[in-house]
Amino acid sequence: MLASSISSSVLLFLLLLLPPAHPADASMQWVKLEGSPLSHLLLDPSVGQLFVGGVDHLYQLTSDLEVMSHVKTGPLLDSPDCLPPIVAQDCPSATPTHNHNKLLLLEAGAEPRPGAESGSLIVCGSLFQGICEKRSRSNISQLIYRTSNPVDTQYVAANDPRISTVAVVITTQSKQEAGMPGGELRLLLVGRGYTSRGPGDIPPITTRRLHPVAPPRRAFSQEEELGKLVVGSYSEYNNHFVKAVAHGNHVYFLFSRRDMRHTKEYRTYASRLCASDRSFYSYVEVPLLCRGGYNLAQGAWLGDLSGTPALFVVMAAGQASTPIATSRSALCVYTMKDLDATMRRAQEVCYTEGGLDSSGQEEAYIEYAVSSKCLKLPKVKVLVLIGTNVSPVLQVLVRPDRSGHLYGSLLVDGGGAIGADLLLDESQRHVYVLTDDRVRDARHPLPVCVQVSKVPVSSCERQTDCLSCLSIRDPYCGWCVLEGR
Numbered sequence: 001m002l003a004s005s006i007s008s009s010v011l012l013f014l015l016l017l018l019p020p021a022h023p024a025d026a027s028m029q030w031v032k033l034e035g036s037p038l039s040h041l042l043l044d045p046s047v048g049q050l051f052v053g054g055v056d057h058l059y060q061l062t063s064d065l066e067v068m069s070h071v072k073t074g075p076l077l078d079s080p081d082c083l084p085p086i087v088a089q090d091c092p093s094a095t096p097t098h099n100h101n102k103l104l105l106l107e108a109g110a111e112p113r114p115g116a117e118s119g120s121l122i123v124c125g126s127l128f129q130g131i132c133e134k135r136s137r138s139n140i141s142q143l144i145y146r147t148s149n150p151v152d153t154q155y156v157a158a159n160d161p162r163i164s165t166v167a168v169v170i171t172t173q174s175k176q177e178a179g180m181p182g183g184e185l186r187l188l189l190v191g192r193g194y195t196s197r198g199p200g201d202i203p204p205i206t207t208r209r210l211h212p213v214a215p216p217r218r219a220f221s222q223e224e225e226l227g228k229l230v231v232g233s234y235s236e237y238n239n240h241f242v243k244a245v246a247h248g249n250h251v252y253f254l255f256s257r258r259d260m261r262h263t264k265e266y267r268t269y270a271s272r273l274c275a276s277d278r279s280f281y282s283y284v285e286v287p288l289l290c291r292g293g294y295n296l297a298q299g300a301w302l303g304d305l306s307g308t309p310a311l312f313v314v315m316a317a318g319q320a321s322t323p324i325a326t327s328r329s330a331l332c333v334y335t336m337k338d339l340d341a342t343m344r345r346a347q348e349v350c351y352t353e354g355g356l357d358s359s360g361q362e363e364a365y366i367e368y369a370v371s372s373k374c375l376k377l378p379k380v381k382v383l384v385l386i387g388t389n390v391s392p393v394l395q396v397l398v399r400p401d402r403s404g405h406l407y408g409s410l411l412v413d414g415g416g417a418i419g420a421d422l423l424l425d426e427s428q429r430h431v432y433v434l435t436d437d438r439v440r441d442a443r444h445p446l447p448v449c450v451q452v453s454k455v456p457v458s459s460c461e462r463q464t465d466c467l468s469c470l471s472i473r474d475p476y477c478g479w480c481v482l483e484g485r
């Protein structure tokens with residue numbers, strides 16, 4: 001699916017439980033950065049610093065948006081048709097190519113102890129068949145791992161800026177391996193869309209080794225004994241991945257693709273794996289339904305509904321039978337408990353009815369609808385912030401009486417499109433957003449400049465009296481009633 005096709009709809013969102021109301025700082029901060037479109041925004045919760053990934057640029061920012069460290073990642077001589085290292089004589093199609101940031105993740109280190117690895121920032125770009133590197137979390141200018149001569153098992157991200165890649169870092173216990181004692185094993189589970197150029201045999205979901213790495217093993221490599229999703233024809237599994245999350249002992253992927261077997265329509269699916277399952281025997285997927293014809297997931301967040309973990313998914317209605325999202329969209333919530341129950345049931349039916357075919361992955365799931373749990377929300381006020389590319393950040397209050405209520409929006413100064421990720425700071429009073437400031441250069445079809453903004457979540461204290469405060473219906477403003485202002 002083309003990324004350009006998700007044009008006029010909701011891109012992604014973030015969930016928070018309403019914290020005790022506090023006066024928020026009304027001033028908004030922002031910083032303009034090169035590298036549009038900025039695709040990823042990541043918070044290091046231990047120090048409050050931000051990492052930003054865009055085209056040809058990576059940044060490390062303080063919580064007040066000061067640039068601490070900046071790395072240029074492109075453009076470099078490359079071609080999706082050639083395997084790295086790129087040598088101009090051997091690759092006539094190689095040209096200076098922009099490097100789109102495809103994955104930006106934190107790899108937690110082992111227990112902090114002297115001499116131990118303190119964890120790293122994982123960065124994967126679209127160049128060189130999507131290879132990845134590790135950088136220091138304390139200073140991204142310091143490279144921890146990169147290979148100049150990658151092998152084909154180390155290609156991770158899609159080599160096409162339009163094809164999505166998602167991933168999640170998990171830690172499991174390893175059995176004793178040759179030359180290595182058993183112990184902690186860190187893996188990267190990757191969901192990647194199909195690309196028509198370059199190596200065409202990379203499965204949609206693969207497991208990659210992160211740590212420990214001792215020769216002949218390599219970081220990010222897809223080893224024989226690590227799991228991968230075996231599918232018949234790669235181009236048929238043209239998954240558009242939206243999210244990968246770890247929850248409990250499982251890893252979940254959210255994606256949309258054409259239902260090849262039945263309706264031929266695009267649908268959204270959730271799939272699940274046991275984190276410790278190196279063979280992917282536990283793989284199961286179920287279609288996600290969102291009543292009202294919303295068939296394409298656009299963004300997702302694993303949140304918490306008063307102690308009940310739930311997947312919040314922004315869904316858009318597709319244009320006819322295409323993967324192109326229209327502006328008609330909705331928020332659907334699925335509790336993980338219900339999702340797990342549906343998957344368990346799908347597995348049972350699968351095994352008892354002998355539907356499992358070891359070579360055909362499509363046999364491994366049963367068409368079983370997960371109904372939307374939008375109508376079963378516990379009694380808690382849940383505020384959902386939704387970033388869109390046509391309007392400001394939307395604020396939606398999910399009410400105990402089963403309804404959602406769009407109560408307002410946060411204006412991001414000068415900003416247009418809200419990109420990639422939305423993040424809350426530790427106090428939950430500010431949200432970090434990526435925006436396009438719509439400054440365009442005739443030579444560049446894309447905006448030349450973008451910014452990271454830090455926006456107060458509530459505008460309560462901008463109101464001078466309680467009545468006007470209440471009139472904006474901001475759930476953060478309960479405090480102002482009690483305090484008489």
Ligand SMILES: *[C@@H]1O[C@H](CO)[C@@H](O)[C@H](O)[C@H]1NC(C)=O
Pocket residue numbers: 068069139140141142
């Ligand atoms: C980060 O590392 C680079 C390269 O080693 C160095 O020039 C820079 O001063 C460091 N920055 C910080 C904030 O430590």
